[in-house]
Amino acid sequence: MATDHSSVLIVEDEPDLADLYASRLEDEYDVQISYDGNQALESIDEGIDVVLLDRRMPGLSGDLVLETIREQRLDCRIAMVTAIEPDFDIVSMGFDDYLVKPVSKAELIEVIEGLLLRSAYDEQLQEFFAVSAKKVLLDGRKTEAERLTSQEYAxxxxxxxxxxxRLEETTSELADGDGYRQLCMDISQQQSTEDRTDD
Incomplete structure (x- = not known):
């Protein structure tokens, strides 16, 4: 799902680790590095597709960087890449994925590709609903003869x-991912539990 334009911002206060991540990813993506939270907020813009964000950093923590990015409504996906084991506080956090260090090159690429795929799906779905709404509107306002003779309608x-x-293909790719499959099973299991509770 990576394209020539897919960009990744690594936010990591340990320079050796940040540089290691960059070396693992630079053949696949346009990689930028920020060694602290303030630098990350200065360098992030609409051109960034995925942010790999450390939670524990001196000064501005990853949690605050995450909050600021979401408040600014920047259109990017964020994966926390951290040594902090997840706890219940993650429920209210606005990240898209979470990796616990140490992480391999394969894990980094898998997470980035998954986030890019989800972004592509979101964009496709939004466009699908927008053009479908136009069709529904025209179907209700124009006769069949008018629609059949319109090049714009065709x-x-x-x-x-x-x-x-494209949506079917992207959905199929998402379904092939282990995490997505597990999520669907979790949702199904949760629904079954709720149904039994309601009875």
Whole structure:
């Protein structure tokens, strides 16, 4: 799912570790490094696709960097990459994934690819709903004869068909991931538990 334009910001206060992550990823992505939270907030912009964020840093912690990014509504995915074992405080945090150090190159790439895939799915889904809403509107306001003779309407139908195929492909890719499969099983199990509780 990585493209030539996929960019990753590594936010890690241990320079050797940050540089190691960068060396593992630079063949796949456009990589930037920030060695502290303040530098990260200065360098992050709309061009960043994924942020790998350490939680425990001197000065501005990763938790505060995360909060600030979300408050600024920057359109990026964030994975915490930290030595801090997850606790119940993560429930209220706005990250997209969480890795506990040490992490391998394969783990880093798997998380980044998963986050990029989820972003692509979100964009495809938004466009699909937008063009589908236009079709529904035109279906209700124009006669069948008017729709059949409209080139714009034909292009709209073609776009919907293309988006539907892309969504199916992306959904299939997501379903192939172990984490997604586990999430679906967890949701299904939770639903079954709630159904039994309601009875």
């Amino acid at each position: 292009r709209l139908e073609d776009r919907i068909a293309v988006l539907r195929v």
